[in-house]
Amino acid sequence: MIIAVDGPAASGKGTIARALARHYALPHLDTGLLYRAVAASVLRAQGDPASEADAVAACEFDDALLNDPWLRTDEVGKLASVVSAHPLVRAALLERQRSFARQPGGAVLDGRDIGTVIAPDADVKLFVKATPTIRAQRRHLELRKNGATISLDKVLADIRARDERDAHRSEAPMRQAADAVVLDTSFLSIDAAIQRAIALVEERSKAAG
Ligand SMILES: Nc1ncnc2c1ncn2[C@@H]1O[C@H](COP(=O)(O)OP(=O)(O)O)[C@@H](O)[C@H]1O
Numbered sequence: 001m002i003i004a005v006d007g008p009a010a011s012g013k014g015t016i017a018r019a020l021a022r023h024y025a026l027p028h029l030d031t032g033l034l035y036r037a038v039a040a041s042v043l044r045a046q047g048d049p050a051s052e053a054d055a056v057a058a059c060e061f062d063d064a065l066l067n068d069p070w071l072r073t074d075e076v077g078k079l080a081s082v083v084s085a086h087p088l089v090r091a092a093l094l095e096r097q098r099s100f101a102r103q104p105g106g107a108v109l110d111g112r113d114i115g116t117v118i119a120p121d122a123d124v125k126l127f128v129k130a131t132p133t134i135r136a137q138r139r140h141l142e143l144r145k146n147g148a149t150i151s152l153d154k155v156l157a158d159i160r161a162r163d164e165r166d167a168h169r170s171e172a173p174m175r176q177a178a179d180a181v182v183l184d185t186s187f188l189s190i191d192a193a194i195q196r197a198i199a200l201v202e203e204r205s206k207a208a209g
């Protein structure tokens, strides 16, 4: 079974995707981390994230970088959204994601374009949402826990800018696939959101026979 989980920043898609992977014993890929790694590699090489050539050169990063906590910072998240808008960066990362999705037994992937581009034939597609304010509060709490000293207003502004860029880029913009089910986590606890996601997967996979 292939499960596609898409949605904007801090909607809870990673939490839900990891929980679904555990529940169904499937491998999980956080595709946002790949774009974060490209952004981090551009910074390390002192390149310009807005330059497509610099960003493409950074696509051959060492996988050890994926475990670096630096990737989870607001700075890298913001630049991930800049490098991810370059069509050649998306092309460079495409096959890695597609082959992960197609492995025997299936997989869970979360990102922005899983249901639309990476795995349009996924068995179940969820589009996870929450209001920008609630997402900013969640991300703010998370960043603070990790030691950052950023203000809530700045996190909200960054989230809004990222939503705007991710939804309006020309290549694989963030959007809900026509056959995706929306899961609004704004007023759900983590546990309630996970239970709802499992119930939706059960419903969808039964409906598909
Ligand atoms: N339903 C929820 N209620 C409260 N906090 C949540 C909920 N879902 C996720 N979180 C928290 O919000 C933050 C962002 O969640 P995450 O799953 O990483 O979002 P995304 O992958 O969409 O960016 C994390 O700290 C996570 O623990």
Ligand SMILES: Nc1ccn([C@@H]2O[C@H](COP(=O)(O)OP(=O)(O)O)[C@@H](O)[C@H]2O)c(=O)n1
Binding pocket: 007, 008, 009, 010, 011, 014, 031, 032, 033, 035, 036, 077, 080, 081, 082, 084, 085, 110, 111, 112, 113, 114, 162, 166
């Ligand atoms: N499938 C994906 C996943 C992420 N991304 C980009 O990568 C950035 C970081 O993604 P992420 O999933 O790690 O971000 P959060 O939702 O965790 O904040 C996003 O803002 C997108 O610009 C993408 O373009 N396509």
